[in-house]
Amino acid sequence: MKVIDLRSDTVTHPTPEMRKAMSEAEVGDDVYGEDPTVNRLEAMAAKMMDKEAAVFTTSGTQGNLTAVLTHTHHGDEIIVGDQAHILWYEVGGAAALGGVILRTVPNDSGGRLDPSDIERTIRGKDIHYTQTTLLCLENTHNRCGGTVLTTDYTDEVCNLAHRRGLKVHLDGARIFNGAVALSVPACALARNADSVALCLSKGLSAPVGSLLCGRREFVERARKFRKMLGGGMRQAGVIAAAGIVALETMVDRLAEDHANARRLAQGLAQIKGITLAQDDIPTNIVMFHVSPPLSPAEFIEALDRAEVKIGLRDGRPFRAVTHRMVSSSDIDEALTRIEAVCLKLQRARK
Ligand SMILES: *Cc1c(COP(=O)(O)O)cnc(C)c1O
Numbered sequence: 001m002k003v004i005d006l007r008s009d010t011v012t013h014p015t016p017e018m019r020k021a022m023s024e025a026e027v028g029d030d031v032y033g034e035d036p037t038v039n040r041l042e043a044m045a046a047k048m049m050d051k052e053a054a055v056f057t058t059s060g061t062q063g064n065l066t067a068v069l070t071h072t073h074h075g076d077e078i079i080v081g082d083q084a085h086i087l088w089y090e091v092g093g094a095a096a097l098g099g100v101i102l103r104t105v106p107n108d109s110g111g112r113l114d115p116s117d118i119e120r121t122i123r124g125k126d127i128h129y130t131q132t133t134l135l136c137l138e139n140t141h142n143r144c145g146g147t148v149l150t151t152d153y154t155d156e157v158c159n160l161a162h163r164r165g166l167k168v169h170l171d172g173a174r175i176f177n178g179a180v181a182l183s184v185p186a187c188a189l190a191r192n193a194d195s196v197a198l199c200l201s202k203g204l205s206a207p208v209g210s211l212l213c214g215r216r217e218f219v220e221r222a223r224k225f226r227k228m229l230g231g232g233m234r235q236a237g238v239i240a241a242a243g244i245v246a247l248e249t250m251v252d253r254l255a256e257d258h259a260n261a262r263r264l265a266q267g268l269a270q271i272k273g274i275t276l277a278q279d280d281i282p283t284n285i286v287m288f289h290v291s292p293p294l295s296p297a298e299f300i301e302a303l304d305r306a307e308v309k310i311g312l313r314d315g316r317p318f319r320a321v322t323h324r325m326v327s328s329s330d331i332d333e334a335l336t337r338i339e340a341v342c343l344k345l346q347r348a349r350k
Contacts, residue, residue, distance in 0.1 A: 004334045005309040006264075009174075009257070009284060009323035012205040017249065018242035025241035029234050030056075031227070037237030041244050045211040048247060049196055050187035053219035054211045056240055058231045060085075060173045063197030063210040064136075065093045067169045069225040070218060071134045071194070074099030078134040079121055081107035083143040085171055086136055097229075101130065109278075111141025112153060115160050122164050135161040138171040139189055140178045145278045145319075146261075146285030148178040151188045158192035170196040173210070177203060177283040180254045194218065203254050203284060204246035205324050208239045253324065257284040260322040260331050267335035273342045277317035287317040293349040294342065302345060306337040 005011050014022070028034035038056050046054040057063040064086050072078060078094065080087050082104040086094060094100050105117040123129040137157065139149040158168045170193040172178075172186070179186035190196040195214035200206035212222055226232065233239075258281075265281045265288075268274050273294050277287040290299045300312040310320050322331070 001307045002330070002333075003307045003309065004326060004330050004337075006320040006322070006326065006334065007309050007311045009202040009321050012203070012323050012325050014207045014242050015205060015245065018206060018245045021241040021245050022238050025237040027235035027237035030236045031232040031234060035235060035237040035240070037244070038240040041240040041247070042211065044244060044247055045198070046213055048186060049190055049198070049213040051190075051196070051213040052216040054213040055219050055222050055226055056233075056236060056243070057197070057210045057212055057226055058208065058233070059201070060171070060197055060199045060210045061090045061093065062226065062229055062231050063212040064090060064169070064171055065097060066212055066222050066225045066229060066231070067195045067197060068094045068098045068100060068134065069228075070222045071167045071169060072098060072100050073133070075130055076133040077101040077103050077123060077130050078136060079103050079105055079113075079118060079132060079166075080136045081105060081111070081113055081138060081141075083107040083111070083141070084136060084138055085142050085173065086138075088143065100134075103132070107141065107144055109144060109147070111138060111144035111147040111149060113137070113157065115157055118157065118160060119164075122166065132164075132166060134169060135166050136169045136171060137193070140174040140181075140283050140285075142173070142285070145287045146174070146177065146281070146283035148181050148282050149189065150182065151184060151191070154189055155192050162192075167194040168192070169194065172196045173199040174202055174283065176251045177254050177258070180251065181258060181283050200243040200246045203257055203323055204250040206239070206242040206246040209243050250324075254284070257322040257324070258282075260284075260326060260328055261286050263328060264320060264322060264331050264335065267331070268338070271335070271339045271342055273346060274338075284322045286320045286322075288320070289317050290342070294345050298345060299341065302341045303338065306341050308334050308337050
C-alpha cells in the first residue's frame, strides 16, 4: 500500500531532472562568490522577483532571520501577524539572535493584518519607546490555510509602512502558490516589499534552499549575516542546480496541487465526522476538524496505520498539504482510507 504523505509539501523529493542537473553542476567556492551555478540561481530569482539581487540561503528560516538581522538593530520592534511563521515556527530566532521585540497584530482568516491595527501598533516618538523598524507579511499564509494576499492589499500595507518609516519583509515561502492562484507574476506580489524570501524546497520540489531577494545594497549586507548564521556554503552549486530546475519547470504545475487540494476538501466535506476549517481552499493547504466521538489523537493514529500521514497539531485543526508526489488518484485513495477510518472509529464507539 502506498503511503500518502499529506503532512507538508516539504516532503517532495527532487525530480530526475534535478538529480541530473545536480550531478552535472559546475561549481566553485560560493563564499568567494565563485560558484557559477549559485550565481545563476541568484540572478534568476532576482529577475523573477523583479529585485536587484538575491542571496541563496539554507532554508526559509535562515532567509527570514537574515532579513530581520539586515533590516533591524538590537532592541528594535518588528510587527508580525499573530499567526506568522516567523513568530510560531522559527525557534524564536528573531528575538534570540536578532534581539528584536516581536509585536503582534491579529491575522484575519485571510492571513491579512488590518491596516488600522498596523497603524496603531507603530511606535511614536515618546522617549520611553523603542523604534518600530520592520513589518513582516506572509504570502501564502501557512497557519491561515494557504490564503493569498492580493497585490492591492500588499501594496496598500507596504505604502502605509513606508510612510511611517518602516521596511517591509515578505515571507514568501509559498509565494509561487499565491501567484499561480491569482494568475499574476510572483514579482507583483512583492513589488513594494523591501525584501522577499521564497522557498525552493516546498511545492517546487528542490531538495534544499531558499532565496532572499531585495536591493543590491541590502543583499550585500545580508550576505554577511548569512555567513554569521553559518550559511556560507562552499560548492553549493550542487544544490543550486536543483533550484534552477525548480524555478524553470515547477512553478506552473502548482495549479495541479491546488486542484488536488480542492478535490481533497470536497471529499472530506462529505465524510461524516469531518468538518472543514476553511470556507474555501485558495492554494494547497486544507484545514479540517474531526468531531466527537472521534478524538484527534486516535484519528491520526488510525490514519497512520492506514498509511495516510497528516500531522497532529495540538489544539489546532488538522492540516493536509498537497504536492507533486500526491496525484489526484492518490487523493481519491486517501479519501477512501480516511472515510474507512472514520467509520471504524465511530462504530467502535457505539
Ligand atoms: C516553511 C516556511 C518557512 C521556513 O521554511 P524552512 O525552509 O522550513 O526553514 C517560512 N515561512 C513559511 C510561511 C513557511 O511555510
